[in-house]
Amino acid sequence: MRIFAISATYNKEFILEKEYSKPALDKRTALVKAESYCAYQERAQQEIRNKLYDWGLRHDDVEEVITELILNNFLNEERFAMAYVSGKFNIKKWGKVKIKQGLKLKKIPEKMILKALNSIDYDDYLKTILAAAEKKSAVLVEKDAYKRKYKLITYLMGKGFENNLISEVLKDNNLS
Structure with missing residues (x-):
């Protein structure tokens, strides 16, 4: 009976190992798949690099595919940085701090991050902060004014807005 248990364990491990080991793609096939992957939506170089490594390419081949x-x-x-900023600001209503962190995680160079963030219109940015503040203020049930303000500021900072702009918007619109 003991031999059967060992045999079953061995077979199970062999089957699991067989299922998870995928054959590596050749460079030409990987390039075609990567082109399709990039055509679907904008991608950062690091995203593509990670995907190519997942597909089993070697370092030299990965860099050649990225160059191509x-x-x-x-x-x-x-182009990716501009699309990322546009989407996160216009759709998700994120602030510049949170957007910048997202771009840093994707290993975008600092100059490109700043250029993309500067594409956000200042007036639209302030309107977005105000809209988020008004929306959150409407659902806050806190009676104490200090706690209410603290919760509002904490929420807006979590959305990625700068503390000085939050204070300015709240003060100008009597939300503090």
């Missing part, structure tokens, strides 16, 4: 994607304009970090 850049030359064929499938991959453009500046």
Whole structure:
């Protein structure tokens, strides 16, 4: 009976190992898949690099595929940064701090991050802070004015807005 248990364990491990070991893609196939992956939506170089490693490519092949994607304009970090900022600000209503952190996680260079963040209109940014503050203020049930203000500021900072702008907007609109 003991031999059967060992045999079953061995077979189970063998089956699991077989299921998880995928054959590595060749460079040409990986390039075609990466082009399709990039055509679907804007991607950062680091996202593509990680995906290529997942597909089993070696370092030299990964860098060659990325170079090819850049030359064929499938991959453009500046375009990605602009699209990321636009989406996170206009759709998710994130502040610049949170957007900047997201871009840093994707290993976008600092100059490109600043350029993309500067594309946000200042007046629209303040209107977004105000809209978020008004929306949150409407659902806060806190009676104590100091706790209410603290909760509102904490919420807005969590959305990625700068503390000085939050204070300015709250003061100008009598929300503090």
